[in-house]
Amino acid sequence: MEQTRKIPNQPLPTPTSQSKKRRTPLLSFLSKVSWKLRLQKRELLKNVLFVLAERARDPNAKKRRLAMRGLGALAQEAPDKQVRKYKKVMLDLLVRGLYDPVSSEVIHESVKTLTIMLGKIQGHGLGSFFIDITLQARTLLDDEDDSVRYSAFVLFGQLASFAGWRWKKFFTQQVNQTQDSLLSHLQDESPKVAKACKMTVRACVPYLKPRKEPSFQSEEDQKNRRLSRQLSHCHPEVLLFFYSNKIL
Numbered sequence: 001m002e003q004t005r006k007i008p009n010q011p012l013p014t015p016t017s018q019s020k021k022r023r024t025p026l027l028s029f030l031s032k033v034s035w036k037l038r039l040q041k042r043e044l045l046k047n048v049l050f051v052l053a054e055r056a057r058d059p060n061a062k063k064r065r066l067a068m069r070g071l072g073a074l075a076q077e078a079p080d081k082q083v084r085k086y087k088k089v090m091l092d093l094l095v096r097g098l099y100d101p102v103s104s105e106v107i108h109e110s111v112k113t114l115t116i117m118l119g120k121i122q123g124h125g126l127g128s129f130f131i132d133i134t135l136q137a138r139t140l141l142d143d144e145d146d147s148v149r150y151s152a153f154v155l156f157g158q159l160a161s162f163a164g165w166r167w168k169k170f171f172t173q174q175v176n177q178t179q180d181s182l183l184s185h186l187q188d189e190s191p192k193v194a195k196a197c198k199m200t201v202r203a204c205v206p207y208l209k210p211r212k213e214p215s216f217q218s219e220e221d222q223k224n225r226r227l228s229r230q231l232s233h234c235h236p237e238v239l240l241f242f243y244s245n246k247i248l
Helices: 018-057 059-079 080-085 087-098 102-120 129-138 146-162 166-177 179-187 192-205 219-231 236-244
Strands: none
Touching: 018 059, 018 087, 059 087, 059 102, 059 146, 059 166, 080 087, 080 102, 087 129, 087 219, 102 129, 102 146, 129 166, 146 166, 146 192, 166 179, 179 192
16 A cells, blocks of 8 residues: 655745735835725816816806706715815805806706715814805795705705804794795795705704794783794694694
8 A cells, every 4th residue: 555645734835035026016016006996086077077067157048057057966976075175166156056146957957966075074164155155045935946846945054053152042033024925934835845844844943933922912912922932842743733823
């Protein structure tokens, strides 16, 4: 019988200095390729933003609307870091579209894109854009178009979440000047708008102030005052239920 050969345990061969030298240029090459790809992506984003900026200022309303839509796609698909980097440029273009003097379609696309932008940047670094966006969003809450009203309510609700201490006083004034619109659209003919309005009212409750009452009151007014005091302790959801069912 043939004797089996025993293979002695030998340590694995360690890479020689020559193989290390071969590997180093390879890693260097891969890192350079990766860096170039990242650079190309950044340059591509810059170029796309430049093209959209040109179209946003075009005399043709259709091109301006497509530019606003393109900004929305860019805000949705680009990495958060890149969106935050170019947010001032993008916000400037969107606010310009928000106040478009001719096309309601451009305005609507701007509102929709702003909801995406605010979600991406979480309201950080809006600066004075907050005022411009809030004032125009208020006017759009009563727009004739259901889709515009819906987007405006979504945007206004976001602004309530992102007002912060800096814009709290300003936004409180805006909300209280908008009480009638907020309450009336709880029963909007469009169920989608009514639902969006309800969510916005919830977000705006911390900013609502009780309305001042006249000093001379009738007996009926005094009863209403007592009722108002009782209702002031109710949860906002209960008040919304009362209003939506025409109990109040």
